[in-house]
Amino acid sequence: MSKTFFAMLARDWHVARRNSIALMLQTLLQPMLLVFVFGNIMTGSGMIARTYKNILLPGVMAMSMVLTGVQAVAMPLIAEFQFTHEIEDRLLAPMRIGWLAVEKVVAGMLQSLVAGAVVALSAWLLLGTSVRLDFGHPLELAVVALLVALAAGAGGLTLGCSVGQTQIGLMFTLVIAPMIFFGCAYYPWASLAPHPFLQKAVLVNPLVYASEGLRGILSPEVAHLPAAAVIGALSLFDVVLLGAGLFRFHRKAIS
Amino acid sequence: MPAGIRTLDLRKIYNSAPPAAAIGGFAMLPFRSKPKRAGRPNIIALDGITLEIRAGEIFGLLGPNGAGKSTTVGVLTTRVRPTSGRAWVGPHEVWKEPVAAKRLIGVVPQRPNLDFALKAREILLFHGAYFGQGARERAERASKLLALFKLEDRAGDFVRGFSGGMMQRLSIARAMMHDPEVLFLDEPSAGLDPQTRLLLWDIVRDYNRGGKTVLLTTHNMEEADALCGRIAIIDHGRIIAIGTPEELKQSIPGGHVVRLKFRAPAPVLMEKMKEFAGVREVRPSDGLGADLYADRGGPLVAEIAAAAAAAGVDISDIHISEPSLETLFLHHTGRSLRD
Numbered sequence: 001m002s003k004t005f006f007a008m009l010a011r012d013w014h015v016a017r018r019n020s021i022a023l024m025l026q027t028l029l030q031p032m033l034l035v036f037v038f039g040n041i042m043t044g045s046g047m048i049a050r051t052y053k054n055i056l057l058p059g060v061m062a063m064s065m066v067l068t069g070v071q072a073v074a075m076p077l078i079a080e081f082q083f084t085h086e087i088e089d090r091l092l093a094p095m096r097i098g099w100l101a102v103e104k105v106v107a108g109m110l111q112s113l114v115a116g117a118v119v120a121l122s123a124w125l126l127l128g129t130s131v132r133l134d135f136g137h138p139l140e141l142a143v144v145a146l147l148v149a150l151a152a153g154a155g156g157l158t159l160g161c162s163v164g165q166t167q168i169g170l171m172f173t174l175v176i177a178p179m180i181f182f183g184c185a186y187y188p189w190a191s192l193a194p195h196p197f198l199q200k201a202v203l204v205n206p207l208v209y210a211s212e213g214l215r216g217i218l219s220p221e222v223a224h225l226p227a228a229a230v231i232g233a234l235s236l237f238d239v240v241l242l243g244a245g246l247f248r249f250h251r252k253a254i255s
Numbered sequence: 256m257p258a259g260i261r262t263l264d265l266r267k268i269y270n271s272a273p274p275a276a277a278i279g280g281f282a283m284l285p286f287r288s289k290p291k292r293a294g295r296p297n298i299i300a301l302d303g304i305t306l307e308i309r310a311g312e313i314f315g316l317l318g319p320n321g322a323g324k325s326t327t328v329g330v331l332t333t334r335v336r337p338t339s340g341r342a343w344v345g346p347h348e349v350w351k352e353p354v355a356a357k358r359l360i361g362v363v364p365q366r367p368n369l370d371f372a373l374k375a376r377e378i379l380l381f382h383g384a385y386f387g388q389g390a391r392e393r394a395e396r397a398s399k400l401l402a403l404f405k406l407e408d409r410a411g412d413f414v415r416g417f418s419g420g421m422m423q424r425l426s427i428a429r430a431m432m433h434d435p436e437v438l439f440l441d442e443p444s445a446g447l448d449p450q451t452r453l454l455l456w457d458i459v460r461d462y463n464r465g466g467k468t469v470l471l472t473t474h475n476m477e478e479a480d481a482l483c484g485r486i487a488i489i490d491h492g493r494i495i496a497i498g499t500p501e502e503l504k505q506s507i508p509g510g511h512v513v514r515l516k517f518r519a520p521a522p523v524l525m526e527k528m529k530e531f532a533g534v535r536e537v538r539p540s541d542g543l544g545a546d547l548y549a550d551r552g553g554p555l556v557a558e559i560a561a562a563a564a565a566a567g568v569d570i571s572d573i574h575i576s577e578p579s580l581e582t583l584f585l586h587h588t589g590r591s592l593r594d
Contacts (some may be wrong), residue, residue: 007385255329
């Protein structure tokens with residue numbers, strides 16, 4: 001089983017490496033534009049306080065991790081299950097098919113982690129010296145980053161096995177866009193206090209915990225959700241999304 | 256170790272539209288819907304398939320689109336879960352030990368499903384890796400198969416730009432990559448030009464000579480006749496006849512079939528024709544027609560024409576079939592394979 005599993009991981013790595021330039025651009029362009037406009041132009045002109053940079057960077061990092069992980073798993077699955085059937089060769093490999101879904105999630109996690117690291121580094125360079133990040137809790141950072149990456153990969157599995165090829169546009173409009181804007185990537189969760197209903201409602205959004213979790217570690221001076229709540233909620237999302245994703249995957253793979 | 260195939264009373268009932276994956280050709284499935292709940296048709300794809308395919312034989316499933324051929328292959332290749340019944344590949348029961356069964360089989364799907372993100376050679380190499388082959392073994396087998404299928408000069412290309420025939424060849428090469436004991440070919444020559452079809456047939460025969468079992472589905476009589484040691488004719492999810500091509504052809508009364516169409520019902524002529532020398536059976540066929548099973552074909556036409564003129568019947572079409580699997584199919588189902 002393990003040989004098959006790692007051969008599939010090698011296949012995904014091979015394909016990702018071949019498309020690495022396109023993938024990098026796709027991962028970096030939007031977050032960098034965002035960081036430049038809000039972090040440099042707006043703070044530079046005094047329209048936004050300089051400390052906003054410390055709020056923005058962990059949020060953008062969380063957003064990139066989640067989006068990259070979701071897309072890396074969901075998009076190929078949608079195409080391969082419904083249009084090209086490319087996945088059939090791997091479904092026929094000598095391994096329980098659930099492991100193929102797990103392999104997809106692991107590949108998505110790796111891409112999500114790389115995206116987080118690359119975006120954080122690039123944003124830090126772009127924002128210059130005035131951004132202050134706290135790297136005093138590497139273990140906590142690693143745990144939260146892993147939980148975020150897993151939530152992204154497992155969410156991608158669930159979406160990729162639930163959304164039809166014709167509904168990809170709709171998925172972005174109805175799922176991804178609200179998730180980003182209500183994901184506390186651009187503002188701390190605490191700032192939703194004037195909207196009590198909204199503040200409660202956004203708690204169903206895993207990106208909230210990703211943003212708040214990374215912010216709590218990298219910019220602890222900003223008000224954030226407690227680490228235990230973040231880790232607990234992310235773990236719950238991981239379990240639920242992985243379970244739902246595996247269920248949907250089996251439904252798709254076997255008729 | 257050579258492996259055969261066995262199925263016991265396989266049934267598959269879809270209670271929603273069957274997904275297109277792995278079961279192509281379903282668009283033409285005859286809908287025998289018995290709605291349990293409003294709006295949910297039950298589609299019977301397999302209606303009790305019991306088969307025994309010996310290790311080392313080339314076995315054909317012959318039938319029209321939607322007969323259940325691909326669903327049978329789907330069940331045997333772990334892609335379609337049967338509603339009831341059991342299936343074995345070699346010693347392994349497919350739905351209890353899917354991983355062990357998958358080790359023994361290679362599958363060529365009806366629709367090419369090659370990995371578009373990889374180049375032709377890489378497709379073979381990764382496939383070998385999925386089956387645990389070492390780097391050297393993989394490279395050697397890939398080179399051998401690319402040469403066998405005349406794909407060497409395109410080995411370094413992505414398959415997106417390949418012609419249908421090239422994709423089909425590469426699909427077969429991929430299925431053979433891990434040297435499976437049982438090879439499934441689902442409509443292998445659909446869309447192939449005659450030359451490539453002959454190449455394919457040679458390769459399948461060669462592979463079988465090495466003691467491997469081959470199960471192929473086809474609606475092409477010539478292919479079944481040319482390749483298969485035994486054939487099962489399948490229609491509406493049931494096996495309606497099974498045997499060697501010769502045995503099956505001999506089971507047709509008389510051997511020849513004359514298909515007639517009239518412009519108006521002709522009961523008198525139908526009775527009259529039964530008395531012709533050599534006619535074994537006269538069957539009415541869809542409304543205004545008749546199928547004559549007889550031990551001769553052409554020589555009957557003059558007699559039929561004379562009798563029709565005498566009875567005042569206008570014949571609109573006449574077709575003579577020599578003994579073939581086509582006439583056999585007609586005999587068992589009252590339909591032509593191409594209907």
